[in-house]
Amino acid sequence: MTSFKYKDVSSTAFQLRCTACGDLHNILAKHKTCSCGKVLFVDYDLEKAKETLDKQSLQSRNRFNIWRMAEIMPVYQEKYRFSLGEGWTPLVKLNNIGEKLQLNELYLKDEGFNPTGSFKSRGLCAAVSRAVELGINEFVIPTAGNAGAALAAYAARTKSNAHIFMPEDTPPFIITEIKALGADAHLVKGLITDAGKIAKEQGIENNWFDVSTLKEPYRAEGKKTMGLELAEQFNWSLPDAIIYPTGGGTGIVGMWKAFDELEELGLIDDKRPKMISVQSSTCAPIVRAFEEGKDYAEFWENAETIAAGLRVPVAIADYLILNSLRKSNGSAIAIDDLTMKIVMSQLAKEEGIMQSAEGAAAVAALEPLLENGSIQEDEKIVVFGTGSGLTTPEAW
Numbered sequence: 001m002t003s004f005k006y007k008d009v010s011s012t013a014f015q016l017r018c019t020a021c022g023d024l025h026n027i028l029a030k031h032k033t034c035s036c037g038k039v040l041f042v043d044y045d046l047e048k049a050k051e052t053l054d055k056q057s058l059q060s061r062n063r064f065n066i067w068r069m070a071e072i073m074p075v076y077q078e079k080y081r082f083s084l085g086e087g088w089t090p091l092v093k094l095n096n097i098g099e100k101l102q103l104n105e106l107y108l109k110d111e112g113f114n115p116t117g118s119f120k121s122r123g124l125c126a127a128v129s130r131a132v133e134l135g136i137n138e139f140v141i142p143t144a145g146n147a148g149a150a151l152a153a154y155a156a157r158t159k160s161n162a163h164i165f166m167p168e169d170t171p172p173f174i175i176t177e178i179k180a181l182g183a184d185a186h187l188v189k190g191l192i193t194d195a196g197k198i199a200k201e202q203g204i205e206n207n208w209f210d211v212s213t214l215k216e217p218y219r220a221e222g223k224k225t226m227g228l229e230l231a232e233q234f235n236w237s238l239p240d241a242i243i244y245p246t247g248g249g250t251g252i253v254g255m256w257k258a259f260d261e262l263e264e265l266g267l268i269d270d271k272r273p274k275m276i277s278v279q280s281s282t283c284a285p286i287v288r289a290f291e292e293g294k295d296y297a298e299f300w301e302n303a304e305t306i307a308a309g310l311r312v313p314v315a316i317a318d319y320l321i322l323n324s325l326r327k328s329n330g331s332a333i334a335i336d337d338l339t340m341k342i343v344m345s346q347l348a349k350e351e352g353i354m355q356s357a358e359g360a361a362a363v364a365a366l367e368p369l370l371e372n373g374s375i376q377e378d379e380k381i382v383v384f385g386t387g388s389g390l391t392t393p394e395a396w
């Protein structure tokens with residue numbers, strides 16, 4: 001198989017657009033959020049992208065990185081499309097758990113295969129690559145663990161510096177990993193939101209570029225590749241439901257954007273999966289807002305869960321997450337920590353898959369979702385296993 005020459009293709013990104021007020025921003029500026037405080041998205045010239053991006057041309061392109069559909073990714077020059085082999089993760093059929101639940105088409109997208117063991121590598125790969133293309137080489141991030149590890153890896157790869165702020169109870173293994181990758185690591189009292197405040201202050205003071213979830217437009221573009229891949233792995237159709245363990249919501253928001261772009265490119269039709277958010281019952285701001293019919297989620301007090309990726313008491317993209325859940329006829333559900341642990345063990349012992357607590361939460365949601373009618377036995381269902389079991393060592 002000949003490998004794809006990225007230099008023959010450029011990004012068709014041409015502007016940044018605010019997802020709330022609609023204001024347009026220059027794609028060449030070092031933008032973060034909109035002046036209104038909300039999330040910016042990248043707009044692509046999809047008519048132009050169509051000229052080179054089709055089912056045929058994809059046949060000859062490398063699968064094992066997120067730049068496969070370079071036309072609808074945000075980096076222009078080939079030399080800035082950095083990679084550690086992220087993406088194209090396996091879609092594993094859960095035969096044994098599926099049989100028990102009478103779900104005949106149940107799949108786990110195992111994101112644990114990504115560099116640093118979680119899907120955070122997709123987002124940080126895109127964000128760091130684009131930032132380096134814009135001349136940035138000092139990064140700051142608040143993290144519950146996985147995003148910090150991913151940033152540290154891509155900072156090393158691009159010879160940049162990563163300044164990482166995380167709660168002091170971040171799993172020791174992840175702290176070791178972040179330091180081993182050469183990052184400047186800081187432990188903070190409190191939650192990721194407390195780490196976020198310090199990261200923001202320090203970032204402004206030292207002129208470090210903040211790559212917090214959805215506070216710059218490019219991490220969502222990396223996470224979007226999960227949606228692009230799903231469509232291609234299912235031969236250009238989408239499943240009936242996507243079950244996604246939701247913290248900051250970058251994945252849900254990114255995939256939802258991916259589906260619209262794929263439709264405009266003529267690669268899929270207008271059918272969308274039901275998007276279903278899973279959170280921890282001890283930190284469930286999106287579930288609460290969904291149930292109360294609100295457009296925004298309120299801060300969740302005293303957030304605490306073994307699933308560190310779900311310990312996000314407030315999400316800047318709450319309105320985008322809630323919108324995709326509602327527009328897709330989806331839902332939201334909370335799972336308690338004990339059930340997560342039981343399902344982690346079940347996945348390991350019955351399917352041979354060591355998943356993170358977050359991924360296990362999504363699998364654990366299947367039974368109550370069947371009971372409340374959110375999903376049906378004959379549907380094709382994809383659960384996101386967002387991280388390797390090694391990313392939540394203390395949960396075993």
Ligand SMILES: *Cc1c(COP(=O)(O)O)cnc(C)c1O
Nearest residue numbers: 247248249250251309358386387
């Ligand atoms: C960050 C993280 C999540 C939450 O992801 P979002 O896209 O921000 O909602 C889920 N699982 C794992 C393992 C994570 O690291």
Ligand SMILES: [Zn+2]
Nearest residue numbers: 018021034036
């Ligand atoms: Zn705006």
